[in-house]
Amino acid sequence: MHLIPCPYCGERPQDEFHYRGDATVKRPAPDAGEQAFYDYVYTRANPRGWHDEWWQHYAGCRQWIRVRRNTLTHAVAASAGPADALPEATP
Amino acid sequence: MPARPERMTDRYSAWRLLKESLSGNRGWKPAWRKPEPKASYDVIIVGGGGHGLATAHYLASVHGITNVAVVEKGPIGLGNGGRNTTIVRSNYGLPSNTRFYEHSLKLWEGLEQDLNYNVMMSQRGVLNLFHSDSQRDIAARRGNSMRIQGVDAELLDREAVRSVAPFIELDNPMFPIFGGLMQRRGGTARHDAVIWGFARAADRRGVDIIEHCEVTGIRREAGRVTGVETTRGFIGAKKVGVAVAGNTSRLATMAGLSLPVESHLLQAFVSEAIKPMIDGVVTFGAGHFYISQSDKGGLVFGGDLDGYNSYSQRGNLPVVEHLLGAAVSMIPALSRLRVLRQWAGIMDMTMDSSPFICKTPIDGLYFNGGWCYGGFKATPGSGWCFAHTIARNEPHAFNADLTIDRFRDGRMIDERGAGPNPWAQ
Numbered sequence: 019m020h021l022i023p024c025p026y027c028g029e030r031p032q033d034e035f036h037y038r039g040d041a042t043v044k045r046p047a048p049d050a051g052e053q054a055f056y057d058y059v060y061t062r063a064n065p066r067g068w069h070d071e072w073w074q075h076y077a078g079c080r081q082w083i084r085v086r087r088n089t090l091t092h093a094v095a096a097s098a099g100p101a102d103a104l105p106e107a108t109p
Numbered sequence: 110m111p112a113r114p115e116r117m118t119d120r121y122s123a124w125r126l127l128k129e130s131l132s133g134n135r136g137w138k139p140a141w142r143k144p145e146p147k148a149s150y151d152v153i154i155v156g157g158g159g160h161g162l163a164t165a166h167y168l169a170s171v172h173g174i175t176n177v178a179v180v181e182k183g184p185i186g187l188g189n190g191g192r193n194t195t196i197v198r199s200n201y202g203l204p205s206n207t208r209f210y211e212h213s214l215k216l217w218e219g220l221e222q223d224l225n226y227n228v229m230m231s232q233r234g235v236l237n238l239f240h241s242d243s244q245r246d247i248a249a250r251r252g253n254s255m256r257i258q259g260v261d262a263e264l265l266d267r268e269a270v271r272s273v274a275p276f277i278e279l280d281n282p283m284f285p286i287f288g289g290l291m292q293r294r295g296g297t298a299r300h301d302a303v304i305w306g307f308a309r310a311a312d313r314r315g316v317d318i319i320e321h322c323e324v325t326g327i328r329r330e331a332g333r334v335t336g337v338e339t340t341r342g343f344i345g346a347k348k349v350g351v352a353v354a355g356n357t358s359r360l361a362t363m364a365g366l367s368l369p370v371e372s373h374l375l376q377a378f379v380s381e382a383i384k385p386m387i388d389g390v391v392t393f394g395a396g397h398f399y400i401s402q403s404d405k406g407g408l409v410f411g412g413d414l415d416g417y418n419s420y421s422q423r424g425n426l427p428v429v430e431h432l433l434g435a436a437v438s439m440i441p442a443l444s445r446l447r448v449l450r451q452w453a454g455i456m457d458m459t460m461d462s463s464p465f466i467c468k469t470p471i472d473g474l475y476f477n478g479g480w481c482y483g484g485f486k487a488t489p490g491s492g493w494c495f496a497h498t499i500a501r502n503e504p505h506a507f508n509a510d511l512t513i514d515r516f517r518d519g520r521m522i523d524e525r526g527a528g529p530n531p532w533a534q
Contacts, residue, residue, distance in 0.1 A: 019426050020417075033427040037417040037532055040371075059529050060369035060460050060516045064358035066420045089372070089418045 020087070023097045026079045038072035041084050066090055068108050119313070121225050140305055141312035146319050149345030150178045152499055153337055155324050155360060156353035157181025158190040159300075160477055160484065162307035162318070163492020164350055164499070166224070169314035171493070172500035177316045178346075180339060182323035186304030189355060192422075192454035193485040194377050194411045196390050196401065198235040198295035199260055202251040205510035205522045206463060207258045210483075212507045213490025214294060220489055226306030228298045229404065234389035235295030236265070236274065238439075240284045244394055248290040255292070263291040274391055278441050284395035296389065297401055303488055327364045327474065334364075334473040350475045350499050352491075355455030356420070357478035364471055369460040369516050370479055371531040374415040374453045376424035376432070380446045382406030391439075398435035407449060410436060414456065416532045424453035456481055458531035461515075463522035466494050466508040475499050476513065481534055 020032035040062055046054040069089050074082045086096045086104050095108040119138055129136050152168060154161045157179050168174040179185075197217050199210035216223075217230055239248045245264075252262035266288045267279055279286045308318055319341070326338035327349060336345035351360045361368045383406050392399040397413035412432035415425050429451065437444045459465070459479035464487065466477045477495045480487060494508035504511075515521060516529075527533045 032425065039530065039532070040418075056517055057367070061367045062358070062369065062371050062531075063367070064371050064418065066356075066359060066372075069418055071418065087417075090420045092419070092421055 034077035035073040140309040144317040151176040153346040157185035159488040161352040164495040165311040165316040167496035175315040189454040200292045216489035224306040224310040230298045232296040352477040354457040377411040380408040396435035460529040461521040461523040462534035467512040
């Protein structure tokens with residue numbers, strides 16, 4: 019079971035959250051072109067290691083939060099509110 | 110090119126069994142060799158799972174290409190080839206999927222003779238239950254789509270479900286069972302035997318199976334592949350086929366490509382062994398749960414993805430709880446059984462839940478992946494189509510729609526219609 023540190027509620031069990039996907043993809047500007055939108059919708063880095071992702075604390079504060087989680091070890095390094103940035107890098 | 114004949118010594122048969130048993134069983138040989146890698150090959154297949162080994166077998170047996178190596182980072186068959194729930198079926202609704210999976214099912218039906226190996230293919234039927242009028246309409250539509258394409262499908266009412274699967278609770282207050290869609294030609298096969306059978310058949314035609322040889326890079330020159338860097342040195346190749354579902358993104362990164370794929374966990378379970386109870390495969394329609402019984406007697410079952418990106422090969426408890434809840438809703442008698450083992454495999458989840466077997470922008474580099482939940486039943490069909498694509502440098506009609514470009518072109522094969530969210534497929 020993952021324990022996810024919600025910036026608002028503290029450490030809560032994984033089944034209070036919905037996974038909402040890769041938080042590194044950003045919606046391109048409307049005139050960015052087809053390739054940029056293709057990458058935004060479909061292309062994923064899918065790293066084996068640290069991954070910045072969205073989780074929604076649906077059974078808690080209902081906020082979307084950013085979580086940096088390791089896809090190989092399931093360790094969680096950091097979390098942040100939706101408008102806040104995660105730390106630069108996790109070793 | 111004519112297919113090179115397989116070596117006829119070492120053939121398994123009743124006569125051979127008798128002969129060996131009378132001579133102290135000293136004549137059996139390992140089912141495949143442990144060769145050192147050569148400097149170069151015509152084709153290198155990356156990944157010694159079912160799909161990679163099947164590709165090597167069909168390259169040799171159908172296309173006569175025998176200067177082939179299968180390289181695998183560990184021992185063969187320890188990835189999803191050894192972690193699946195052994196189900197074989199072709200009950201899809203969309204023509205691109207039905208065409209491909211039905212071809213695969215037909216190969217399963219003759220696989221033991223083709224491989225000279227008992228893969229314990231057992232066509233005991235796959236039954237998808239439905240729990241409402243609208244679910245029945247959807248099941249009927251899928252069944253009709255299958256029958257139009259020449260695949261067997263049968264709509265069963267409640268009483269027919271009772272007669273084929275008397276252990277199911279038909280009157281669950283929340284999820285009463287209205288009936289089921291049955292594919293009688295579906296069933297199960299012994300997953301490890303499929304790996305061993307393809308490995309042995311490929312080896313007998315001269316394919317080198319190189320275990321403990323991890324690919325660390327894909328060498329290219331002028332837009333063309335020239336070989337693979339491995340933990341046992343560089344191996345040259347005219348063509349490289351990648352069949353490493355679960356880790357396809359990592360290999361794609363080595364070739365400078367990005368894919369519409371995420372890696373997710375799928376768990377499976379086996380109970381303690383009991384006397385024969387469940388004849389075929391049964392799937393629950395009101396939650397993600399399916400079950401069958403192995404020949405050893407253990408009940409084999411699985412369900413939904415864990416739902417977040419992972420390469421860890423171990424699942425988590427929320428899914429266990431959901432899945433066992435669905436199990437007991439469908440078959441209350443299961444509450445008395447104990448789970449013996451639980452494990453997880455890494456799925457290549459694509460953005461439309463369908464796979465790809467295709468060329469890439471790099472000449473001589475081919476990709477096979479994105480199998481989502483459906484890799485095991487695809488094993489022979491995947492190898493057959495991948496071998497064709499590699500040998501001819503063009504897809505067969507069976508896999509022509511299974512490209513990576515389909516996302517760009519708006520030709521998704523979205524069997525479930527869940528949108529570009531891999532964890533929701």
